[in-house]
Amino acid sequence: MKRKIIDIDQEKCTGCGLCIPDCPEGALQIIEGKARLVSDLFCDGLGACIGTCPEGAISVVEREAEPYDETAVMAEKIAPQGEAVIRAHLEHLLGHGEAGLYREAIEYLTAHGIPVPAHETAPAAPAACPGTVSRSILREEAAEQAARVEPELRQWPVQLTLVNPAAxxxxxxxxxxxxxxxxxxxxxxxxxxxxxxxxxxxxxxxxxxxxxxxxxxxxxxxxxxxxxxxxxxxxxxxxxxxxxxxxxxxxxxxxxxxxxxxxxxxxxxxxxxxxxxxxxxxxxxxxxxxx
Incomplete structure (x- = not known):
């Protein structure tokens, strides 16, 4: 089937490995000094690994590829890593509008008696930058005036554009x-x-x-x-x-x-x-x- 999947430019890749932690699905490995896509089956094509590549070696392309298998990913890669990774994976799917894959993941957890961790359930727009997603933060009113925190700033300016490297x-x-x-x-x-x-x-x-x-x-x-x-x-x-x-x-x-x-x-x-x-x-x- 033709679907979106990542592609790694081997000429640009330096083998730094920064992309590996961003793929808990297990589709990437460092082999012979280069990042390699080792399994179409485990690559969801959503590109979570792109942002941490300092060389711009990773892109998303559309090509013939083995279908992504959410159940296999949950069983072999996500669930064994524990609650925090399960939570991140569920939010990752919702954040890209993958409601079908999200349902498969929840069904797998339920069928295998694995607790579904608390997570954000309102999906952002597909591929939206998390830094631009609007959020409200609920706070309880302080019971009393907090103690004053003394300022600790030791120099000026502080913005990197403005500082003198010779200071x-x-x-x-x-x-x-x-x-x-x-x-x-x-x-x-x-x-x-x-x-x-x-x-x-x-x-x-x-x-x-x-x-x-x-x-x-x-x-x-x-x-x-x-x-x-x-x-x-x-x-x-x-x-x-x-x-x-x-x-x-x-x-x-x-x-x-x-x-x-x-x-x-x-x-x-x-x-x-x-x-x-x-x-x-x-x-x-x-x-x-x-x-």
Whole structure:
């Protein structure tokens, strides 16, 4: 049958493996230093792996392919990985409007006595970027005035476009590099993350010169002794581009600096490790730009 399925440009693929965690269906493997589609059966063709390929080597094409088998995927790849991956897979299907595959997945779980985890059941528009999906966040009224959080900002400016790479405050600094939505979502940003650190913020989706950010960060890393880097980003896939920019800048500078990455959920809490892994799947619309 002819259907949509991913295609990997072997000339562009570097074998970095960043696409592998975004395919818990098990359709991708690194073989002989390259990402390979090892099973048409397990590829749903929705392209969750596209966004994390820094080389743009993965695309969705339409060709003759073995039919995707949701039941086989649930049995062999999704269910054995536990509740968090099951939840992410169900939301992935709904987010792409795959109501039929979603029903098959639910039927499999029910038939095998596997609890259906709580998950978002209102599907977004097909292939919509999760960062643009409207959400309301219900909050309980605070019973009393919360204690004042003292400001911890140690320098100005903070937007990466505006900072001077030669600024003295980078010497022997612990850097906090954050997506610019994070401080609004996480109320204890100053107390829990900013204290004692030099702050840089940017948006990997909306800011125009992401390639310039890589160059500027590499310049900062090269000019100064940086003790550590903390990377903060939101749960939406495009925001994970903050880490991508940091990693490319470290490579360009030829530096090895400890990096602690944390993800902030829209609900306002720090994600646990399992949540960070499954959220990286996104909707197939990741952070890659032409660098």
């Amino acid at each position: 003295a405050y980078f010497d022997d600094a612990d850097l906090l590099i954050s997506g610019d939505c994070v401080p609004f979502a996480y109320p204890e940003f100053h107390r829990d993350f900013l204290r004692g650190k030099i702050l840089l913020i940017f948006c990997p989706k909306l800011d125009a010169d992401v390639a310039g950010y890589i160059t500027k960060l590499a310049d900062i890393f090269s000019r100064h002794t940086i003790r550590s880097i903390t990377v903060l980003h939101m749960e939406v896939p495009c925001c994970s581009g903050v880490r991508f920019v940091v990693d490319r800048a470290l490579e360009r500078a030829g530096k090895t600096i400890p990096v602690n990455e944390q993800m902030i959920l829209i609900s306002g809490r720090v994600a646990e490790e399992g949540e960070r892994m499954v959220q990286r799947r996104g909707s197939g619309m990741g952070h890659r730009r032409d660098m």
